[in-house]
Amino acid sequence: MATSIPASGHAAPHGDSVDHDLKLRRGMLFYVLTDVIFVIFLLTTYVWLRAFHGDGWFPQGTKLPDQQTVYILTGLCVLSGIFYFIGFMGIRNGSQATLTICMAVATVLAIAALSGQIRFMGHLPFTTGDGSYASTYIMLSGYHIYHMLLGTFLGIGVTNRALRGRYSSDRTSGLSAIGYYWYWMALTPVLVTLMMLVLPPNS
Amino acid sequence: MRKLVPSYFAGAVLGAIGFFLGSQYVTHFIGAGNAPDGPNFDQQGLVIGFIGLLFGWLLGIGAFKYPFSWLLAMKDPDHEEEMRLAGKDAGVMRYFRFTTDHKVVGIQYLVVTMLMLALGGLGAMLIRTELITPGAKAFPTGTYNTIVSMHGMLMILTTISFFIGPFGNFVVPIMIGARDMAFPRLNALSFALLFPGLVIFMMTPIFGLIIMNGDGGGVQTGWTVYGTLADQTGIGMTPLAAGVLLIGASSIMGAVNLVTTVITMRAPGMTWTRLPMTVWGIFGAALLAAIGTGAFSADLLLILLDRIYKTSFFYVATGGNAVGAGGGSSWLSQNLFWFFGHPEVYLIVLPAFGIVIDILVVFGRKPLFGYKMAVLGIMGVVVLSFLVWAHHEFVSGWAPEIRPFYMATTEMISIPTGLVFLVVLGTLWRGRLWMTTAMLFAMSFIWNFLIGGLTGVFLSDVPADVQLHGGMFVTAHFHYTIVGGALMGFFAAVYFWFPKMTGRMLDERLGKIHFWGTQIGFNVAFLAMFYVGLQGMPRRVADYAPIFAPANFVISIFAFILAASILVFFYNVIASWVAGEKAVANPWGAKSLEWLVPTPVPLENFEEIPVVASGPYDYGEPVDSGKPIPAAGGGSAGQVAG
Amino acid sequence: MNEPQHLRRAALIWLVLTVVSLVAAWIIGPQLASWGSIPPVASNRAEDVDKLLGIFTLLSIPVFWLVVVFAGYAAFTFKSDGRPDRDGPGIRGHMPTQVTWVIVSVILVSFLFGYGLYAYNSLQSASAANTLVVHVNGEQWLWNYSFPQYGNASSTTLELPVNRPVRFDITSTDVQHSFWVPAMDVKQDAVPGVTTHISATPTQIGSYEVRCAELCGVYHSYMETPLLIVSESDFESYIATLQSGGSARIASPANALAWMVPDADSRASSIREGWVA
Numbered sequence A: 001m002a003t004s005i006p007a008s009g010h011a012a013p014h015g016d017s018v019d020h021d022l023k024l025r026r027g028m029l030f031y032v033l034t035d036v037i038f039v040i041f042l043l044t045t046y047v048w049l050r051a052f053h054g055d056g057w058f059p060q061g062t063k064l065p066d067q068q069t070v071y072i073l074t075g076l077c078v079l080s081g082i083f084y085f086i087g088f089m090g091i092r093n094g095s096q097a098t099l100t101i102c103m104a105v106a107t108v109l110a111i112a113a114l115s116g117q118i119r120f121m122g123h124l125p126f127t128t129g130d131g132s133y134a135s136t137y138i139m140l141s142g143y144h145i146y147h148m149l150l151g152t153f154l155g156i157g158v159t160n161r162a163l164r165g166r167y168s169s170d171r172t173s174g175l176s177a178i179g180y181y182w183y184w185m186a187l188t189p190v191l192v193t194l195m196m197l198v199l200p201p202n203s
Numbered sequence B: 001m002r003k004l005v006p007s008y009f010a011g012a013v014l015g016a017i018g019f020f021l022g023s024q025y026v027t028h029f030i031g032a033g034n035a036p037d038g039p040n041f042d043q044q045g046l047v048i049g050f051i052g053l054l055f056g057w058l059l060g061i062g063a064f065k066y067p068f069s070w071l072l073a074m075k076d077p078d079h080e081e082e083m084r085l086a087g088k089d090a091g092v093m094r095y096f097r098f099t100t101d102h103k104v105v106g107i108q109y110l111v112v113t114m115l116m117l118a119l120g121g122l123g124a125m126l127i128r129t130e131l132i133t134p135g136a137k138a139f140p141t142g143t144y145n146t147i148v149s150m151h152g153m154l155m156i157l158t159t160i161s162f163f164i165g166p167f168g169n170f171v172v173p174i175m176i177g178a179r180d181m182a183f184p185r186l187n188a189l190s191f192a193l194l195f196p197g198l199v200i201f202m203m204t205p206i207f208g209l210i211i212m213n214g215d216g217g218g219v220q221t222g223w224t225v226y227g228t229l230a231d232q233t234g235i236g237m238t239p240l241a242a243g244v245l246l247i248g249a250s251s252i253m254g255a256v257n258l259v260t261t262v263i264t265m266r267a268p269g270m271t272w273t274r275l276p277m278t279v280w281g282i283f284g285a286a287l288l289a290a291i292g293t294g295a296f297s298a299d300l301l302l303i304l305l306d307r308i309y310k311t312s313f314f315y316v317a318t319g320g321n322a323v324g325a326g327g328g329s330s331w332l333s334q335n336l337f338w339f340f341g342h343p344e345v346y347l348i349v350l351p352a353f354g355i356v357i358d359i360l361v362v363f364g365r366k367p368l369f370g371y372k373m374a375v376l377g378i379m380g381v382v383v384l385s386f387l388v389w390a391h392h393e394f395v396s397g398w399a400p401e402i403r404p405f406y407m408a409t410t411e412m413i414s415i416p417t418g419l420v421f422l423v424v425l426g427t428l429w430r431g432r433l434w435m436t437t438a439m440l441f442a443m444s445f446i447w448n449f450l451i452g453g454l455t456g457v458f459l460s461d462v463p464a465d466v467q468l469h470g471g472m473f474v475t476a477h478f479h480y481t482i483v484g485g486a487l488m489g490f491f492a493a494v495y496f497w498f499p500k501m502t503g504r505m506l507d508e509r510l511g512k513i514h515f516w517g518t519q520i521g522f523n524v525a526f527l528a529m530f531y532v533g534l535q536g537m538p539r540r541v542a543d544y545a546p547i548f549a550p551a552n553f554v555i556s557i558f559a560f561i562l563a564a565s566i567l568v569f570f571y572n573v574i575a576s577w578v579a580g581e582k583a584v585a586n587p588w589g590a591k592s593l594e595w596l597v598p599t600p601v602p603l604e605n606f607e608e609i610p611v612v613a614s615g616p617y618d619y620g621e622p623v624d625s626g627k628p629i630p631a632a633g634g635g636s637a638g639q640v641a642g
Numbered sequence C: 001m002n003e004p005q006h007l008r009r010a011a012l013i014w015l016v017l018t019v020v021s022l023v024a025a026w027i028i029g030p031q032l033a034s035w036g037s038i039p040p041v042a043s044n045r046a047e048d049v050d051k052l053l054g055i056f057t058l059l060s061i062p063v064f065w066l067v068v069v070f071a072g073y074a075a076f077t078f079k080s081d082g083r084p085d086r087d088g089p090g091i092r093g094h095m096p097t098q099v100t101w102v103i104v105s106v107i108l109v110s111f112l113f114g115y116g117l118y119a120y121n122s123l124q125s126a127s128a129a130n131t132l133v134v135h136v137n138g139e140q141w142l143w144n145y146s147f148p149q150y151g152n153a154s155s156t157t158l159e160l161p162v163n164r165p166v167r168f169d170i171t172s173t174d175v176q177h178s179f180w181v182p183a184m185d186v187k188q189d190a191v192p193g194v195t196t197h198i199s200a201t202p203t204q205i206g207s208y209e210v211r212c213a214e215l216c217g218v219y220h221s222y223m224e225t226p227l228l229i230v231s232e233s234d235f236e237s238y239i240a241t242l243q244s245g246g247s248a249r250i251a252s253p254a255n256a257l258a259w260m261v262p263d264a265d266s267r268a269s270s271i272r273e274g275w276v277a
């Protein structure tokens, strides 16, 4: 393979021409994509069992989880995603204060949703042994809790770094990369709630 | 002492403590789960123990250092710090700790995948020992089933990682002109997850066969882990599923990293049409791994939940043994599994396509015949392989009306595969073939994969599959694609890149013995297996009817010959690594970038990132006019330009 | 030697090998069943499928030799003695060859698909009026049969009347099994919770075996029972025996295992109780 010496100097550190911001964003995008695919398979499980179930799908007397609580928890997640976005747009326009406040709010909302979710899971009207619907509901909510745990870690980190001024209007790729994850984390409970509660399982 | 913390040794110690605390704490304080037969181990305890093991291990190797310094917004590591993490001045110890240099990770993968290959091969030998004569004499049938399941699963894990791991890590970044992978820490982490995954996986016989101490304690499912059987099989299933989940996570990380690397890290001038086929093959495989693995992970997760928490994903309440409400579906498990399972075989074999083509070019001294066609072949396989999985369910009874569709897509996949064969033949034709061991293995790929492919066409046909499905014909077919295709490609790749990776040449004389032993052992054994398959011998049985005895005897004998020749290979690798002939930078006269850097490859690969001015296949002709004249001639240039 | 000569020689070798192999396959093929190299042919399905396998074999022979001859010819003729001192010609492709290759493979694949589809559809033939229905229930590790048209007479060994179409309705009580009669080319998974179907018409009186073709637990290897294809009158007496509560004859077919684990039944239940999770 023929190569030649680069004619001019190089912009990137220690002499490569890699766009490190692009790399970070692409990498996170692919990671989130694999997570999306995993969740798609979990949702496929739900759709499949619902469509082709036997007697054990939704045994007589099974109660639905408390819808109001679920809507509130889902709302918290969505709100958290919205705050993340506002904060991100804020720093794009150069406002450190918007970023810091919004990231803090987004993280607090996520923690609230997480602890609410854990509490809620302890008081479900069914257990894992109560048929496929109950199994799927607990499995999907459990995976959401894993999402939120990781998200909380990221949220605290981002808030902390925002406080110390690690971001600026031209240093946002870390934020947009984590943003991909954050928006996906906010979207998952919406999908789950839509599929599992808004469309009642016993219809 | 300070050298040992953090390192893999500290990780092992903390991992063991984590496992003990996790499994015992849960059994004592949270309460017992099911299967109280074992001394103080239940399934839930095991899983918590595995989590403890993982965290202990990651803590011990120092994998948490960066995430927490990021969390606390400490100073970003400077270049000096990064280099220390990449193993600068660490000597041999860099192979035993969390090291980010892609070359170190590549070597780590090489060693571990060869170890896995040896373990899986041991399983194959145990199977053939049992089957050498009729009658289940060597092992009780439950133990035999466990060996079959572990052999299958372990070999799948080996073959999905033995290209992406060693060569994807060591070779690909240099080939595209990068200093490292896109995310060096993630790279080190993906290896660091493979290892505990393997340890957990190997606990299967310990818990299943020894501690559970019953013939049924092991894994009875085969590598396909169909839900209904996986739900009721012995305690060994739990470590198996957990270990494979972890290895799956590791391979997803590796895949994300490779895809990002190839997309964003190519050197200036390294356009998509100048990528060596090896990169294309591994890139395609990484795409398949990133997309397909999720289905399998979901399947395993649901199995674990079914087993531990009595959920009803696969559990169908029929008859008197009901323990839960039921409502599960056995077909769901099959579909989740095969949605991964079919792309998975291409994930194994695509890198072999690329590597074999590259090796044929180098030792044929001729440009690649039909570059675009080869790329089209590989990417065509990537796309089509997600549309064919239900050909594994032609006799499952699921959705008979869509069988013709899957028959069509499956047969269609032979068109892109056929393109690769034309590329191979066109490249060989009128070359100057240099018959090194690497070249011999690359050429044996043609023969072996051809047989695998043609017999695959038989199985793609619904009526023929009804007779052949679940029999030894299928076993022989996929061994022809995976052993005959991927493993031969792996051997070719090891003989080819060993000089670059270790700085020493493999012994060519031993290589020839290895080659001929492998070809004879493999081909006779598996052609005989096609024969018993046609006779009607089912797969995965410990005992068989007398009519199958002669062929099985032949299979076993030649399988032992195959194993003996692979022992020669392992001996060759170890002996040459220690005391082989020293390798020059470009012993084969190859033209892709990894051969233009010195051996051993310096820490950041290139003193200065090269600007690529032409493709890697410039043999036998002056560079086309119109393209820039290269500054440093390709040919046998011993060093990188600049 | 120049390029066209090499090509002509390789093509000639290919032609000779192809013709020889085709003739050999043509002669050997019909003998295989009598040599025990393929299962006996005892149903209409088995006859069709054997024909199909034969046609696929004939089609794959030229393809096989094409690749092997050209690669082998290159390996022997273009071999250099040690490290080559010069390169081969710089050919980067040849459009006509590439286009032809694609067209031929598309034609081959279309033919395979068309023929496979035709064979598939002809095997899904409509059920005849006198079809015998057999309920098959897989269980670790035996097969239970019952005959709904004969007052649900049931048995663990199967006898079928010759030349009368049979429909198997298959299910399972525990895990997934696969109901396989090699001689009849019948294979269909037994899936818990659902019933699957497959039909065939036995054509040869004789003793054969039923195997399980899906790994189903500890004694999967022994999940194999005899099958007798008998005359209509023998079948009537088999049913009569079953209805009077007697057990059927056990005839061990030539290809069978030493039949079943001695006490598979009791082992099965004790094991199931042991570790159903």
Ligand SMILES: [Cu+2]
Residues within 6 Å of the ligand: B341, B342, B388, B389, B391, B392
């Ligand atoms: Cu497949």
Ligand SMILES: [Cu+2]
Residues within 6 Å of the ligand: C138, C141, C176, C177, C178, C212, C213, C214, C215, C216, C220, C223
């Ligand atoms: Cu079975």
